[in-house]
Amino acid sequence: MEFVLLAAALGVALLVNAAAQRVERERRRVSEARPSGAGHALSHYELAYLSGGPRRAINTALAVLATAGAVRVSRGSQVTPVYGAPPSPVPIEQAVLDTLAPRPGGHRASELRRALAAHPALAELAAGLERRGLIVPEQAFARAWRRRDHLQIVMTGAAGFAVGALVLSAVIDMSGPAFVALLFFLGIALYTGAAGLARQRRSLRNVVTREGREVLRAARGHHPRGYRDQSSLALAVGVPVALYGLADAGDQLLCDELAAGDPSGDCAGSCGSHGGGDGATFGSDSYGGADFGGGSSSCGSGSSSSCGSSSGGGSSCGGGGGG
Numbered sequence: 001m002e003f004v005l006l007a008a009a010l011g012v013a014l015l016v017n018a019a020a021q022r023v024e025r026e027r028r029r030v031s032e033a034r035p036s037g038a039g040h041a042l043s044h045y046e047l048a049y050l051s052g053g054p055r056r057a058i059n060t061a062l063a064v065l066a067t068a069g070a071v072r073v074s075r076g077s078q079v080t081p082v083y084g085a086p087p088s089p090v091p092i093e094q095a096v097l098d099t100l101a102p103r104p105g106g107h108r109a110s111e112l113r114r115a116l117a118a119h120p121a122l123a124e125l126a127a128g129l130e131r132r133g134l135i136v137p138e139q140a141f142a143r144a145w146r147r148r149d150h151l152q153i154v155m156t157g158a159a160g161f162a163v164g165a166l167v168l169s170a171v172i173d174m175s176g177p178a179f180v181a182l183l184f185f186l187g188i189a190l191y192t193g194a195a196g197l198a199r200q201r202r203s204l205r206n207v208v209t210r211e212g213r214e215v216l217r218a219a220r221g222h223h224p225r226g227y228r229d230q231s232s233l234a235l236a237v238g239v240p241v242a243l244y245g246l247a248d249a250g251d252q253l254l255c256d257e258l259a260a261g262d263p264s265g266d267c268a269g270s271c272g273s274h275g276g277g278d279g280a281t282f283g284s285d286s287y288g289g290a291d292f293g294g295g296s297s298s299c300g301s302g303s304s305s306s307c308g309s310s311s312g313g314g315s316s317c318g319g320g321g322g323g
Contacts, residue, residue: 009182013189019151020196026144048242049125060241061092063249067237077260080106091121109258134212155193162186
């Protein structure tokens with residue numbers, strides 16, 4: 001009996017592993033599509049969204065507006081509008097000003113980020129990046145989600161088998177080497193399945209394509225960390241924050257105040273919040289993770305890009321998407 005259960009446990013482990021691999025292969029098929037080779041001229045807000053999602057885009061707008069004197073960030077992370085500040089031609093900046101306008105006392109930065117998370121200006125940033133093939137539309141992963149659902153069913157069966165094997169072992173007193181091996185294979189199956197479910201729950205959302213990652217690498221190559229082009233506010237503040245987080249706003253006090261009371265970051269900073277691996281995401285549940293600078297991507301140089309300021313305070317940074 002023990003050897004029969006052992007063979008069954010080995011089969012369960014192989015089945016769970018195969019189901020997990022099917023999800024991963026489908027995810028890679030979509031996210032690793034060959035780059036188009038077209039150049040991309042992105043504003044600093046598009047770079048911010050690509051690098052850290054809505055959260056990074058909002059933080060970039062806050063840094064630009066605060067540096068320009070259109071909003072004030074005070075102790076306790078309170079963001080208030082400055083009376084007489086002119087409207088902005090940039091949709092995401094105007095969205096911040098519009099949200100603050102009805103409340104002269106302002107919002108805490110965390111409240112403001114929540115209020116703006118579903119704003120049409122951010123939706124349009126995402127739609128534009130999808131059209132360019134830089135982030136994966138959610139519907140493109142429909143088959144991968146179905147395969148993940150299948151993995152969950154297989155995992156449920158594996159868990160049921162494990163419970164049944166433990167009950168049976170108590171009834172017939174199994175304790176030999178075969179039973180130890182049975183528990184080993186079942187443990188591998190359950191761990192593999194649980195890890196796969198958790199990993200794919202994150203990696204099937206907010207996915208930056210291979211081409212999008214090349215664009216970010218190119219932009220970071222053109223704007224290495226610590227480099228600050230003072231020719232415009234967009235290049236001096238917007239691009240560094242977009243690519244590396246609020247720690248690169250050039251104002252530690254501003255970073256500290258915007259981070260106050262937020263457990264997701266500490267302004268220590270790193271290179272950005274999207275991972276450098278295959279099918280990297282620009283964030284998990286918090287759209288950008290430690291957006292006060294932290295993350296796991298590297299700031300190595302990539303192919304060249306060109307940047308220049310525009311009349312609306314934006315900048316354009318072309319990142320090569322060549323294969």
